[in-house]
Amino acid sequence: MNDIAQLRSDFPIFDVAVDGNPLCYLDSAATSQKPQAVIDVIKNYYSQENANVHRGLHTLSQRATQRYEMARETLAEFLNVTSREIVWTSGATESLNLLAFGLTASFIGREVILLSPFEHHANIVPWQEAAKRTGARIEILPITEQGILDLPASLKMIEQLRPAVLSIAQASNTLGNIHPIEPLIEACKKLGTITVIDGAQSLLHLQPDLTKLGCDFFVFSAHKALGPTGVGGLFGRYELLNALPVYxxxxxxIATVRFxxxxYRDAPEKFEPGTPNISGVIAFSEAIKYLQAIDKVALHQxxxxxxxxxxxxxxxxxxxTVHGDTNNNIGIVSFSYKNEHHYDLATLLNSFGVAVRSGHHCTQPLMAQLGLDGTIRASLAFYNNNQDINRFINALEASIDILD
Ligand SMILES: Cc1ncc(COP(=O)(O)O)c(C=O)c1O
Incomplete structure (x- = not known):
């Protein structure tokens, strides 16, 4: 079993001083830091291996193609699905756009797109556009006063509405709440409702087994799970995925082109036109291999x-005041301090070298529902340690002293 605390030394960014302070990074929900192994893959790819994929008979092109396709295998194994069910995209946002566009074909006879109140704008706006195109309407699952998804009322709502699609995050980027998606997926399955799970936040912390989960689609971004920016993907149950129109x-x-x-080819290729982010995909698979080498239970604990x-x-x-579900949480604290503005506190925290995010976290509808105009969000990953927490608390107390 790995000593999790030792893994921090694999991340070169923690040797860097920011504005003269050692970095106290508590913003992993925005983007995770990258281990040296992932950084090395990108450097080595461009310095020693660069070639286009699926195009050349020459050695470097064949090698690049093999590594690009092997990366698909790695992701598929990690998620416990088959590699032809994995499509590479530029990230969760593009994956959700692809699905919101493609799934509109299945709206015949059903007019509801069901979302949760916790969704990131990337899992709201593409559906709004889909609703405009199809005449469908968006409905929102109910929330308790404590800012937690109301499961019994949600199950009832699913049964009543028989939505075409339920699209929901496995974990909230703003509050960290882990949502009870298993019973929701089960309820949807019985009604033929398509389930889309936004795994942008959960991939790193929960490492879900998608076959066990039973969802139809699952989207993710590499940069939230130790990989580079600009790459991500989606899983789709093959018959559903392959039936989607090209995006x-x-x-x-293509299979053939005439004037x-x-x-078109079958999935996944039919969703991957043009030269892909080859180094990004390969580096992402290195990040996944890095995660696979860590004991999952130990990491979670x-x-x-x-x-x-x-x-x-x-x-x-x-x-x-801490907001959200602190009993089922991926490691995010979203909080307010009295009536102080989140922006002021986050600015002061930055002056002590503490990186947090403040604002609405791309969840304006959630903020409105909670009656907040923003929060300060400190988000953890396994490369954080007790020292980070102590530094954050000391900096927060010092910032409060300045404000009070
Ligand atoms: C829950 C959730 N969904 C979707 C996204 C969009 O991800 P990306 O910006 O990598 O496309 C994010 C990013 O913060 C997120 O947290």
Whole structure:
């Protein structure tokens, strides 16, 4: 079993001083830091291996193609699905756009797109556009006063509405809440409702087994799970995935092209026109291999221990209110301090070298529902340690002293 605390030394960014301070990085929900192994893959790819994929007979092109396709295998194994069910995209946002566009074909006879109140704008706006195109309407699952998904009322709502699609995050980027998606998926299955799970936040922390989960689609971004920016993908149950219409067109996704018309390849290729982000895909698979080498239970326990410590120290500060579900959480604390503006506190925290996010976290409808105009969000990953928490709490107390 790995000693999780030792893994921090694999991340070169923690040797860097920011504005003269050692980095206290508590913004992993925005993007995760990258281990040296992932950085090396990108450097080596461009310095020693660069070639286009699926195009050349020459050695470098064949090698690049093999590594690009092997990356698909790695992701598929990690998610416990088959490699032809994995499509590479530029990230969760593009994956959700692809699905919102493609799934509109299945709206015949059903007019509801069901979302949760916790969704990131990337899982709202593409559906709004789909609704405009199809005449469908968007409905929102109910939330309790504590800012937690109301499961019994949600199940009832699914049964009543018989939606065409349910699209919901496995974990909230703003509050960290882990949503009870298993019973929701089960309820949807019985009604023929298509389930889309936004795994942008959960991939790193929960490492879901998608066959066990039973969802129809699952979207993710590499950069939230130790990989590079600009790459991500989606899983789709093959018969559903392959039935989706093409989303973008161009070279490599075609079977035949004539000036009169064209025919397309099957999934996943039909969704991957043009030259892909080859180094990004390969580096992402390196990130996944890095994660696979870590004991999943130990990683989860370590993150949860840090989260409890952070929560305990934070809630001991008079005037702090923590929002969301602290019992089922991927390691995010979203909080307010009295009536102070989140922007002011985050700016002060930055002056102590503490990186947090403030604002609405791309979840304006959730903020409106909770009656907030924003929060300060500290988000953890396994490369954080107790020292980060102590530095954050000390900086917060010092910032409060300045404000009060
Ligand atoms: C829950 C959730 N969904 C979707 C996204 C969009 O991801 P990306 O910006 O990588 O496309 C994010 C990014 O913060 C997110 O947290």
């Amino acid at each position: 973008k067109t161009g070279g490599e996704m 009169s018309d064209s025919t 370590y993150e949860q221990k840090l989260y409890r410590e952070l929560l305990q120290q934070l809630t001991a500060i008079d005037g702090v």
